[in-house]
Amino acid sequence: MPRLTLTINNRSVSARRGESILSAARRSGSDIPTLCNLGGLIPAGACRVCLVEVAGYPRPVPACATRAEQGMVVTTDTERLTAARRMIVELLLAERNHSCAVCVMNRHCQLQDLAARLGIDHVRFAFISPQAGVDISHARFGIDHNRCILCRRCVRVCDEIEGAHTWDVDGRGAASRIICDLAQPWGTSTTCTGCGKCVQACPTGALFEKDAPTQKATIDMERLSEWRRSRK
Numbered sequence: 001m002p003r004l005t006l007t008i009n010n011r012s013v014s015a016r017r018g019e020s021i022l023s024a025a026r027r028s029g030s031d032i033p034t035l036c037n038l039g040g041l042i043p044a045g046a047c048r049v050c051l052v053e054v055a056g057y058p059r060p061v062p063a064c065a066t067r068a069e070q071g072m073v074v075t076t077d078t079e080r081l082t083a084a085r086r087m088i089v090e091l092l093l094a095e096r097n098h099s100c101a102v103c104v105m106n107r108h109c110q111l112q113d114l115a116a117r118l119g120i121d122h123v124r125f126a127f128i129s130p131q132a133g134v135d136i137s138h139a140r141f142g143i144d145h146n147r148c149i150l151c152r153r154c155v156r157v158c159d160e161i162e163g164a165h166t167w168d169v170d171g172r173g174a175a176s177r178i179i180c181d182l183a184q185p186w187g188t189s190t191t192c193t194g195c196g197k198c199v200q201a202c203p204t205g206a207l208f209e210k211d212a213p214t215q216k217a218t219i220d221m222e223r224l225s226e227w228r229r230s231r232k
């Protein structure tokens with residue numbers, strides 16, 4: 001497979017043609033934070049937490065959705081990037097109702113982990129505090145829209161790996177909602193196979209198993225890649 005060379009954080013890194021900056025950076029030991037990205041799924045570029053600086057580019061680009069190019073000079077950790085990541089996470093926290101102490105994912109949540117990593121101990125923006133709703137009509141699972149960060153991992157894993165395409169996104173901006181079968185209660189879905197992949201892929205407490213009151217199992221990224229390969 002053709003290869004190219006780029007520079008990431010002053011280190012020369014070899015990458016495959018078509019490989020993302022994120023993948024090349026991680027392989028070379030640079031730890032770029034992510035939220036919407038999940039190995040084995042097509043990148044959505046939805047959260048912008050993985051922003052990196054590329055020499056000659058006017059603004060930061062998402063590492064998960066930007067291909068590595070020959071000769072690129074990439075920096076993954078600058079004051080500007082940290083400030084942008086902090087702002088993104090604070091806005092996510094302000095947009096819905098993230099009360100970690102009473103969340104099924106407390107201490108197992110990727111949003112919570114990222115906030116801690118970025119040293120966020122308060123939010124500078126006004127909390128919107130929407131009444132976003134909860135759907136527990138499914139026999140085994142529930143979705144709490146108050147915890148949803150619209151990363152679309154559930155939409156993609158259901159479509160790309162399970163092939164059911166039960167989930168979609170309705171609306172725009174902060175008013176967006178994840179919907180099931182064109183906005184029907186999950187329990188009445190005719191497309192959901194009950195596989196639970198969406199629940200496993202969710203980085204927050206938005207999607208949960210009813211009989212797992214304190215936490216969800218950790219996501220096995222390797223299995224998603226296996227499932228994708230087996231569908232081809």
Ligand code: SF4
Pocket residue numbers: 157158162164165166167191192193194195196197198199
């Ligand atoms: S349980 Fe499986 S089929 Fe049902 S919505 Fe989730 S990923 Fe799709």
Ligand code: SF4
Pocket residue numbers: 143147148149150151152153154155178198201202203204206207
């Ligand atoms: S329900 Fe979970 S996986 Fe789906 S968009 Fe919301 S936070 Fe992401």
Ligand code: FES
Pocket residue numbers: 033034035036037044045046047048049050051062063064065
């Ligand atoms: S992880 Fe890259 S945009 Fe979300």
